[in-house]
Amino acid sequence: MKKNITLPGDPLPFNSCFYIERPPIESDAYAELLKPGSLIRIKAPRHMGKSSLMLQLIHQAQIHEYSVVTIDFKLVDTQTFLSLNNFLRWFCMNVARQLSLASDLDDYWDEEIGSKVSASIYFESYLLEQIKSPLVLILNEVDYVFQYQQIAQDFLLLLRNWHEQAKQTPIWQKVRLVLFHSTEVYIPLNINQSPFNVGLSLKLPEFTVEQVTELARRYELDWCDSQAVKDLMYWVGGQPYLIHQALYDLYQQKISLPELLDNCTKGKYIYSGYLRNLLNILLQDAELSQAYNQVVNSPNSNINLSDNLVYKLDSLGLIKLSGYNYEPFCELYRLFFQKSLLIESNAIPWDKLKKENEKLQLLVNIDKLTQVANRKCFDETLEIEWERMTYIQEPLSLILADLDNFKFHNDTYGHQSGDNCLHKIAQAINSVIKNPDHLVARYGGEEFVLILPQVDAEAAIFIAEEIRETVKSLRIKIPELTKKNQVTNMISLTISLGIACIIPSGDFSLREFFEAADQAMYQAKKLGRDRSILSSKFKFGYDE
Incomplete structure (x- = not known):
């Protein structure tokens, strides 16, 4: 290294000779x-x-x-x-x-x-x-x-x-x-x-030819004829990081300009790590990958993309925007991502991959025993609905439900009977819910939760009471108490429910909301079980 120079990618100190102003x-x-x-x-x-x-x-x-x-x-x-x-x-x-x-x-x-x-x-x-x-x-x-x-x-x-x-x-x-x-x-x-x-x-605009020429001079490169600048900018445009990286390596004599330009056609050497990092970001999002695949392979820049996809691609610096027209930021990106995203005949079968991902997502989000949503799915859905109701300013209701005296059932009839019981209770709760936007999930053990977007407290109480009565009326078969007794017995269970309802805002957190429903449920237990209790703190839409 000839002298101490800030590495490409690091912020340049205020007194760095390599800082190029972009007037005005x-x-x-x-x-x-x-x-x-x-x-x-x-x-x-x-x-x-x-x-x-x-x-x-x-x-x-x-x-x-x-x-x-x-x-x-x-x-x-x-x-x-x-x-x-x-x-x-x-x-x-x-x-x-x-x-x-x-x-x-x-x-x-x-x-x-x-x-x-x-x-x-x-x-x-x-x-x-x-x-x-x-x-x-x-x-x-x-x-x-x-x-x-x-x-x-x-x-x-x-x-x-x-x-x-x-x-x-x-x-x-x-x-x-x-x-x-x-x-x-x-x-x-x-x-x-x-x-x-x-x-x-x-x-901030990209560098101009004049600015790249000046930066090359500060790197002690004799590019006054500007052809070298034009050759480099053909591949990387005026992207400051890509320009700095090229000039830095040329200054350090790690590579010659012809070698660098040749490697640009292969997406290799000085840019390989940077490009792979961008590729990894794209591959984490199939929809984003498909969108950029369209951009790099379109014969013209007239592509219809959603605002959200444009938002993401622009923030990554992958596209140039001109009204509603989008094109790759530079030729290096076009060539590298055409190959790396496996276009045309070698394209990734996105539709098949999407279906497989949906199947996998279903397995990941379903509780195997009860066949309702699991804790992971509940946590993710609650956050999403909290944000959604915050945006549209509609009520969000939450019901926590816990089977009464279920430990006694497990201790008396065994865990296999308990598992069968949990499955039937879960399906009974699920049968009450008609709206596809509402979610029933097993929170853990014998505890269930319901997420009810756009449902106020009055309606949530009605749903909770219907669940309570449905569970109470359910007759569940249990195995004989002894091997000698071949009679199949029937039992019934009760359930206690806590309800909370709010129009989310920045004044209260999601955790406070959940804890309020949890406290209401434990109050139902304390008052004798087999009942529904509405939170005194979060009760939007309840007319006392």
Whole structure:
């Protein structure tokens, strides 16, 4: 290695000679950063240089002696996203820590007035009062928040509110918001509530021929005739990472330009690891693989893809967008993925694979004994329905049911009889449910759960009572008590049920919702079993 150079893929330090400006991106961002209450949004796919630009902005802020806080959302634990309250407390505490201030969060937090108001009070009455200089608040990898739609909606609305507050409240003029994200924002937001239609919007472009030529010069490569630049850009376009990787290896004399160009046709050598990583991401999603297979093999760019697929392919930096037209980002991608995705006669039989996956998914999600959904399926479905009901603002009901005195049955008649009993009870519960969107699952042992989207508390109580009566009326055969007695006996069982119903929002977590139904079930047990109890905390739609 001739001298110490930042490896391709790593963010370039603010003073790196290899940082190439892309006018007017930097000058516009620097100017906006100086404006009180400003908001800057910077969008680019992966490996386009967002992290390096972020270091440049941090340096500019430090030159002006601004306070700088950087929040990276990919470092947030999943548990933090359980509720808006958890998330905003985590956010506020991190800002305080980076400003070297004591948290004192509980002095300003009041859940009765809501977490968004509490967070605003905390910033306005504490954090911004404690600092003398403007605050540059850099929010990196905002995409990670998009996965949690309700939290994303509330958080983005809050950021928009802070930006608007700067127009009328002097203390909020201290704040400069800078958001970095990789994809378009597909979170449904009122146009007057989104921070993504205000402030300065910047999209990082790919390198131009002139910029690649200048970067080659800084790598001490004599490419002034520009033909070498054009040859390289034919394969990799102006993708900053691919350009840096090529120039880095040429500078280190690991490969010659003819060898590099030859290897581009084979997707090998310096790009093999990078391309394989992209391929592995695609192969984890059959629908995404099929979509990109269409893109790389289409004779024209007029392809019909869903917004969600475009969202994913764009965030990976795999496509160029022009209105509703999509094409591979560069020729290297086209050639490599044509071969790797096994197109035309060698294509993966996606339809057959999809059917096989559906069969496998069915086996994975069904409880073998009772033939209703298993715990895994329940956990996944509950999260999905929680997010869905949050989005459409409809009620979600949850019923937890537990057989009464089932241990006595097992101890008396044996586990084989107990298994038979569980199967019949499960099928009896399932017979009550008519809506295909509703789910019956075995939670564990003799405990069952029901997920009822778009069902309020009154309707959930009706369903729970029908289940209770159906189970109670069931006559279950048991084996003879002794070998001498050949008579087949019949028994009946009862069941206790707990019910909770809510229209999900960021104010309560999924865990709190589940625990409320669980507590209601145990209250039914405590009051004598064979009954249904509605949670006193979550009872949306119940008219007392």
